[in-house]
Amino acid sequence: MRQSFTASATGRNPRRQARGVRTRDAILRKAVDIASARGLEGLTVGTLAKSLGMSKSGLFGHFGSKEELQLATVDAARQIFIDLVIKPALTAPKGMPRLWRLVDLWIAHVENHVFSGGCFFTAASFEFDSRRGPVRDRIASVMREWMGTLTRAVHGAQKEGHISTTVDPAGLAQELQSYALGAHWATQLLEDRAAYAGARVLALQRLRSFATSNSPRVG
Amino acid sequence: MRQSFTASATGRNPRRQARGVRTRDAILRKAVDIASARGLEGLTVGTLAKSLGMSKSGLFGHFGSKEELQLATVDAARQIFIDLVIKPALTAPKGMPRLWRLVDLWIAHVENHVFSGGCFFTAASFEFDSRRGPVRDRIASVMREWMGTLTRAVHGAQKEGHISTTVDPAGLAQELQSYALGAHWATQLLEDRAAYAGARVLALQRLRSFATSNSPRVG
DNA sequence: CCTACCGATCGGTAGG
DNA sequence: CCTACCGATCGGTAGG
Numbered sequence: 001m002r003q004s005f006t007a008s009a010t011g012r013n014p015r016r017q018a019r020g021v022r023t024r025d026a027i028l029r030k031a032v033d034i035a036s037a038r039g040l041e042g043l044t045v046g047t048l049a050k051s052l053g054m055s056k057s058g059l060f061g062h063f064g065s066k067e068e069l070q071l072a073t074v075d076a077a078r079q080i081f082i083d084l085v086i087k088p089a090l091t092a093p094k095g096m097p098r099l100w101r102l103v104d105l106w107i108a109h110v111e112n113h114v115f116s117g118g119c120f121f122t123a124a125s126f127e128f129d130s131r132r133g134p135v136r137d138r139i140a141s142v143m144r145e146w147m148g149t150l151t152r153a154v155h156g157a158q159k160e161g162h163i164s165t166t167v168d169p170a171g172l173a174q175e176l177q178s179y180a181l182g183a184h185w186a187t188q189l190l191e192d193r194a195a196y197a198g199a200r201v202l203a204l205q206r207l208r209s210f211a212t213s214n215s216p217r218v219g
Numbered sequence: 220m221r222q223s224f225t226a227s228a229t230g231r232n233p234r235r236q237a238r239g240v241r242t243r244d245a246i247l248r249k250a251v252d253i254a255s256a257r258g259l260e261g262l263t264v265g266t267l268a269k270s271l272g273m274s275k276s277g278l279f280g281h282f283g284s285k286e287e288l289q290l291a292t293v294d295a296a297r298q299i300f301i302d303l304v305i306k307p308a309l310t311a312p313k314g315m316p317r318l319w320r321l322v323d324l325w326i327a328h329v330e331n332h333v334f335s336g337g338c339f340f341t342a343a344s345f346e347f348d349s350r351r352g353p354v355r356d357r358i359a360s361v362m363r364e365w366m367g368t369l370t371r372a373v374h375g376a377q378k379e380g381h382i383s384t385t386v387d388p389a390g391l392a393q394e395l396q397s398y399a400l401g402a403h404w405a406t407q408l409l410e411d412r413a414a415y416a417g418a419r420v421l422a423l424q425r426l427r428s429f430a431t432s433n434s435p436r437v438g
Numbered sequence: 439c440c441t442a443c444c445g446a447t448c449g450g451t452a453g454g
Numbered sequence: 455c456c457t458a459c460c461g462a463t464c465g466g467t468a469g470g
Contacts, residue, residue: 038349044465057466065465066465066466189344277455285449285450
């Protein structure tokens with residue numbers, strides 16, 4: 001039976017396990033960064049190993065296949081997105097402020113160059129949108145999770161009485177997501193320096209146009 | 220000096236030249252299709268040659284390098300976009316109808332599966348937005364050309380008195396582009412079957428909200 | 439975690 | 455347009 005270094009490290013030696021996990025985490029942090037710029041196919045075992053000063057096979061042992069490396073990279077990127085966007089947004093008050101925070105932090109984490117290639121999931125989405133298989137399915141699943149979070153935030157703003165109940169939550173979520181995607185595209189490809197600011201203004205205008213008189217002012 | 224088959228065919232034999240050009244066109248039509256699904260890096264000389272029943276080097280002679288093949292593929296995709304989106308939209312009356320036709324046909328050409336991977340330029344945009352070099356520059360140039368066309372269409376609708384002069388043309392163009400990008404994303408990755416219809420409804424709502432009482436009704 | 443491999447494929451070339 | 459190559463790199467394995 002195949003045994004990766006990490007898998008065998010789940011045994012009795014906690015110090016060795018800790019080191020294995022730390023190495024794996026370091027590999028994946030680098031992997032997300034490379035994949036954000038070069039794509040999940042452009043992320044090769046050889047270049048990843050060299051950039052970490054490891055041997056190819058030493059790195060390979062943590063994953064067992066290229067596909068498993070890609071899946072682990074998607075999971076690592078998801079965790080970073082949760083830590084940098086979702087969790088901080090949950091500290092904002094329920095309703096309109098929290099919804100706006102989600103959009104604002106989505107844009108901010110790309111703007112602040114958390115990864116050298118911009119947004120990992122935007123790149124991965126368009127790279128795998130015509131493929132089949134577990135990697136595409138994992139990316140789509142994380143993005144459905146994200147759209148669900150955005151949609152629930154719209155619904156939450158309605159429950160707080162901040163947004164008109166005539167608004168379709170999934171529709172507004174898709175609209176907000178489109179502004180962020182469009183701004184990412186215009187910034188990264190066209191080098192339009194006003195695109196993120198423009199997307200924020202547009203999103204705020206739209207949110208305010210749906211706001212009730214009860215809603216706190218955001219932005 | 221390097222001489223490609225096509226280059227040498229620019230000589231005195233028109234029949235040979237015609238055949239060379241036809242072969243090249245057939246190669247590029249296939250290349251755009253493959254690149255729309257697998258990316259411009261995933262487009263390899265070997266797979267492209269095999270899918271056309273040619274030898275690698277027979278195909279290679281038309282271009283001289285992978286980069287030249289990629290550049291020619293971008294140019295071929297641009298011509299298809301002009302033929303399927305820009306030219307038909309110019310048959311619509313100036314002003315609001317023509318602006319709406321541009322957005323509608325952009326969405327339609329993806330919806331109608333002109334290419335197996337959806338929109339070539341959307342895929343190419345996100346694949347190359349973190350790279351440098353002539354291929355990225357060519358993609359960005361075509362997309363700036365497209366945004367210029369959209370922006371001029373907004374401006375034209377203002378000149379016809381169909382859209383309020385308080386609207387920023389480049390801003391509205393970016394907004395419309397975002398709806399199309401977002402719909403492409405939701406359709407191709409999330410398999411959201413309502414996304415294109417939703418983008419059309421949203422774009423129409425926004426256009427009507429900026430419309431003067433002079434404007435013909437579109438959609 | 440390493441060295442030392444494997445077959446397949448990559449972009450590209452020589453020579454016809 | 456072809457066959458027959460080239461070195462480099464791909465994902466992956468054997469054995470320690």
